[in-house]
Amino acid sequence: xxxxxxxxxxxxxxxxxxxxxxxxxxxxxxxxxxxxxxxxxxxxxxxxxxxxxxxxxxxxxxxxxxxxxxxxxxxxxxxxxxxxxxxxxxxxxxxxxxxxxxxxxxxxxxxxxxxxxxxxxxxxxxxxxxxxxxxxxxxxxxxx
Amino acid sequence: xxxxxxxxxxxxxxxxxxxxxxxxxxxxxxxxxxxxxxxxxxxxxxxxxxxxxxxxxxxxxxxxxxxxxxxxxxxxxxxxxxxxxxxxxxxxxxxxxxxxxxxxxxxxxxxxxxxxxxxxxxxxxxxxxxxxxxxxxxxxxxxxxxxxxxxxxxxxxxxxxxxxxxxxxxxxxxxxxxxxxxxxxxxxxxxxxxxxxxxxxxxxxxxxxxxxxxxxxxxxxxxxxxxxxxxxxxxxxxxxxxxxxxxxxxx
Numbered sequence: 001x002x003x004x005x006x007x008x009x010x011x012x013x014x015x016x017x018x019x020x021x022x023x024x025x026x027x028x029x030x031x032x033x034x035x036x037x038x039x040x041x042x043x044x045x046x047x048x049x050x051x052x053x054x055x056x057x058x059x060x061x062x063x064x065x066x067x068x069x070x071x072x073x074x075x076x077x078x079x080x081x082x083x084x085x086x087x088x089x090x091x092x093x094x095x096x097x098x099x100x101x102x103x104x105x106x107x108x109x110x111x112x113x114x115x116x117x118x119x120x121x122x123x124x125x126x127x128x129x130x131x132x133x134x135x136x137x138x139x140x141x142x143x144x
Numbered sequence: 145x146x147x148x149x150x151x152x153x154x155x156x157x158x159x160x161x162x163x164x165x166x167x168x169x170x171x172x173x174x175x176x177x178x179x180x181x182x183x184x185x186x187x188x189x190x191x192x193x194x195x196x197x198x199x200x201x202x203x204x205x206x207x208x209x210x211x212x213x214x215x216x217x218x219x220x221x222x223x224x225x226x227x228x229x230x231x232x233x234x235x236x237x238x239x240x241x242x243x244x245x246x247x248x249x250x251x252x253x254x255x256x257x258x259x260x261x262x263x264x265x266x267x268x269x270x271x272x273x274x275x276x277x278x279x280x281x282x283x284x285x286x287x288x289x290x291x292x293x294x295x296x297x298x299x300x301x302x303x304x305x306x307x308x309x310x311x312x313x314x315x316x317x318x319x320x321x322x323x324x325x326x327x328x329x330x331x332x333x334x335x336x337x338x339x340x341x342x343x344x345x346x347x348x349x350x351x352x353x354x355x356x357x358x359x360x361x362x363x364x365x366x367x368x369x370x371x372x373x374x375x376x377x378x379x380x381x382x383x384x385x386x387x388x389x390x391x392x393x394x395x
Binding site for chain 1: 170171172175221222223224225226227230231234258259260264265268269271272274275276278279280339342343346347348350352353355356357359360363381385388389392393
């Protein structure tokens, strides 16, 4: 039940973000799919109690791979898909918790949470770049 | 000779126009540079240099013509325009467009306004807020409060951004509004978990596109644009955080 709930909400949320970013109409569904797959990978890893940072970077990696596939297939810029896919992974909740603790003068917890949010943003970036690097390596090997 | 120089002039014009549209619509820096150089190359100019930052484009061709500069003052997110210019540049590369046709198509792309209607954007942001609430393990009976405060926050952002030209202030005001609305929902007993409602409704304001672009630019070696986009993202995040923080310190 939770699984279906998460699938549906992440699909709708990513699609809605596509509208906010003005993506072309015919790519809205694919944006939703990328976002849904990325979030489900993260969610499953999180249930298995994999570390949040690692889970985020794996999910971001897959988002980038799927986006790359779509971008190649439909000859559109990759950014359309990767942005919609990344949005659910952004550590908004952690950043919020950190901010709240800062305001309540609970600096120890706040700094811990902020560091974690920073690490997760870095993990997203790492996942994206890692897939890019692998893609370039594959392309270069083909040329040789 | 005069003909040759005219040709070069037209090519520069087209490259700059394409670059300007892409950068104003939120494309990555490396894509803008790449597109401009590809267009130049397919019109027979193989030694061109483009230097793109979030606030301006410098484009130069080895030889006679002087270097051109374009200032970018307003940046929005319109990925559809990026897609259109991308496909025009593909057509140019395959040799399907003459200079004149390309210029006409780019001009059309610049003028076209195919943004989704504003009510649809607001509806999208409210629905996204509600969905994020569920994704962050919120309760279904908090769905409606998150829907309303997320939509109101985005409406406030759009309205104030038209009123005041400072983007960060508009973001600050809308996150303050989101905080106050969510608090009143919880106080009046309609909402239950304040934290979850606020996180859900703040998500449409989060600078996700900026962060992704900043990192990609940094990794591609565009250090200046990467850092400045990162600074913009950080300021936005900070504005949102401050709005929420002020709400908490007031109540």
